[in-house]
Amino acid sequence: MVGIETSDDAAIYKVTEDIAMIQTVDFFTPVVDDPYTFGQIAAANALSDVYAMGGEPKVALNIVGFPNCLDPEILGEILKGGADKVKEAGAVLVGGHSVQDDEPKYGLSVSGFVHPDKIFKNYGCRPGDVLILTKQIGSGIINTAVKAEMASALAERESAIVMASLNKKAKEALESYPVNACTDITGFGLLGHCMEMASASDVTMEIYVHDVAYMKEAADYAKMGLVPAGTYKNREHSIELVDAGNVDEYYLDLLYDPQTSGGLLFSLPEKYLSEALADLKEKKLDTEVSVIGRVTEKKEKFICLCP
Amino acid sequence: MITVNAMGDACPIPVVKTKKAMQAMTEPDTLEVLVDNEIAVQNVTKMAKSSGGDVTSEKLGEKEFKIVIKMSQVMSELKAQEKEEDVDCMPDRRKDTIVVISSDRMGSGNDELGKVLIKGFIFAVTQLDELPKAILFYNGGARLTSEGSDSLEDLKGLEAQGVEIMTCGTCLDYYGLKEKLRVGSVTNMYSIVETMNNAGKIIRP
Numbered sequence: 001m002v003g004i005e006t007s008d009d010a011a012i013y014k015v016t017e018d019i020a021m022i023q024t025v026d027f028f029t030p031v032v033d034d035p036y037t038f039g040q041i042a043a044a045n046a047l048s049d050v051y052a053m054g055g056e057p058k059v060a061l062n063i064v065g066f067p068n069c070l071d072p073e074i075l076g077e078i079l080k081g082g083a084d085k086v087k088e089a090g091a092v093l094v095g096g097h098s099v100q101d102d103e104p105k106y107g108l109s110v111s112g113f114v115h116p117d118k119i120f121k122n123y124g125c126r127p128g129d130v131l132i133l134t135k136q137i138g139s140g141i142i143n144t145a146v147k148a149e150m151a152s153a154l155a156e157r158e159s160a161i162v163m164a165s166l167n168k169k170a171k172e173a174l175e176s177y178p179v180n181a182c183t184d185i186t187g188f189g190l191l192g193h194c195m196e197m198a199s200a201s202d203v204t205m206e207i208y209v210h211d212v213a214y215m216k217e218a219a220d221y222a223k224m225g226l227v228p229a230g231t232y233k234n235r236e237h238s239i240e241l242v243d244a245g246n247v248d249e250y251y252l253d254l255l256y257d258p259q260t261s262g263g264l265l266f267s268l269p270e271k272y273l274s275e276a277l278a279d280l281k282e283k284k285l286d287t288e289v290s291v292i293g294r295v296t297e298k299k300e301k302f303i304c305l306c307p
Numbered sequence: 308m309i310t311v312n313a314m315g316d317a318c319p320i321p322v323v324k325t326k327k328a329m330q331a332m333t334e335p336d337t338l339e340v341l342v343d344n345e346i347a348v349q350n351v352t353k354m355a356k357s358s359g360g361d362v363t364s365e366k367l368g369e370k371e372f373k374i375v376i377k378m379s380q381v382m383s384e385l386k387a388q389e390k391e392e393d394v395d396c397m398p399d400r401r402k403d404t405i406v407v408i409s410s411d412r413m414g415s416g417n418d419e420l421g422k423v424l425i426k427g428f429i430f431a432v433t434q435l436d437e438l439p440k441a442i443l444f445y446n447g448g449a450r451l452t453s454e455g456s457d458s459l460e461d462l463k464g465l466e467a468q469g470v471e472i473m474t475c476g477t478c479l480d481y482y483g484l485k486e487k488l489r490v491g492s493v494t495n496m497y498s499i500v501e502t503m504n505n506a507g508k509i510i511r512p
Contacts, residue, residue: 148319223357225350
């Protein structure tokens with residue numbers, strides 16, 4: 001039902017007039033040391049693609065790569081973390097497949113359902129929309145600082161909580177609104193995903209740089225050069241199409257920081273904003289919600305950064 | 308001249324190596340860092356600039372870059388200087404004491420009395436010779452930093468003298484005060500715990 005040309009988050013198959021099936025798969029290598037937390041993060045990340053399409057995950061399968069030389073108990077912890085997240089999502093884990101691998105890998109294949117009229121597309125933003133982001137950014141930079149052993153324990157914990165939290169509540173809070181577009185923020189960084197949405201919708205997004213919620217320490221680490229390689233790639237990819245004004249260097253690094261299991265980005269007509277924010281508040285998310293900008297008619301560049 | 312060889316090292320190792328070399332410097336010197344990718348050049352440059360270094364870089368070959376960092380001061384001197392400057396420009400009346408206020412009344416018994424007492428307490432804090440570093444407000448304490456509080460003037464005065472006034476965001480939300488905060492900033496549980504953990508002394512009325 002949606003093509004690859006607009007880089008949507010998952011595949012959709014219309015089963016009947018009322019039911020469309022969403023199918024997605026995602027897995028990666030460990031981003032944190034603790035196996036249980038890694039399992040939670042990998043699962044939250046895979047489930048997120050279903051939420052980003054407006055769907056409800058129903059069935060999940062494990063995908064595992066694991067080396068022989070590691071203690072099988074570690075694998076047990078990873079799987080437990082994943083299973084707990086699937087349960088929290090209200091889906092069932094029905095099995096999976098594992099292969100021997102040099103480096104541990106974990107993720108899920110997830111099937112979910114959505115009413116065909118209720119699908120969140122990742123294009124369709126209209127001038128007059130506001131942009132709502134449901135998780136603070138900065139996990140890529142914090143993960144790099146953790147690797148460098150320069151991250152504070154608090155930063156590490158905040159980042160783990162942000163990555164492991166499901167996008168379920170955010171999706172549920174906004175599903176009854178006429179959402180014009182939605183995507184989840186992952187490897188391309190906030191601006192990379194904004195760019196995808198803006199270009200597919202043929203509009204310009206004004207991003208209020210200083211309103212974007214981010215993990216406090218991430219700004220410090222960005223200044224210290226603890227910036228992952230992905231940030232530079234993301235930046236190179238689209239900076240030509242961004243009017244960056246005179247935004248500080250480290251802010252650009254933050255905005256292009258690749259996120260692991262990032263939040264949802266909603267494009268919603270402005271008149272629903274205060275109601276939508278109240279509903280999000282009521283859901284008591286574990287992450288920070290921020291209104292990061294608005295959509296205007298297409299100008300010269302797809303993205304315009306405003307201080 | 309100190310040379311740091313970070314050839315073949317992926318991000319963030321070049322930054323880590325350079326930083327360690329900087330920290331080990333005992334006198335002003337020049338650091339030469341060798342790396343094999345552009346990203347490392349940018350990251351090391353950022354780190355060196357934020358540490359007060361004078362940075363230039365050049366491409367030596369296909370996969371060979373040299374970053375030259377001139378440090379006119381070593382890191383420990385920079386830190387010492389920062390401290391001195393603090394003392395010079397403004398006698399700092401703040402210590403590492405934190406005041407934690409978790410209710411809009413002081414003590415238990417009569418609520419009216421409790422409210423009078425807390426107002427008196429905050430006023431008394433303004434009169435201390437050495438002001439606290441920060442005052443944290445949570446739960447019912449959030450009412451004291453919001454519209455209608457009798458202590459706003461005192462708290463604004465403290466804030467103007469550099470005392471951090473921080474109110475728990477969840478609590479403001481809970482009491483419907485988010486739009487009504489009138490002094491200081493909103494904080495979260497991480498900052499609250501971190502602030503308490505770093506405190507030399509915590510005062511609770």
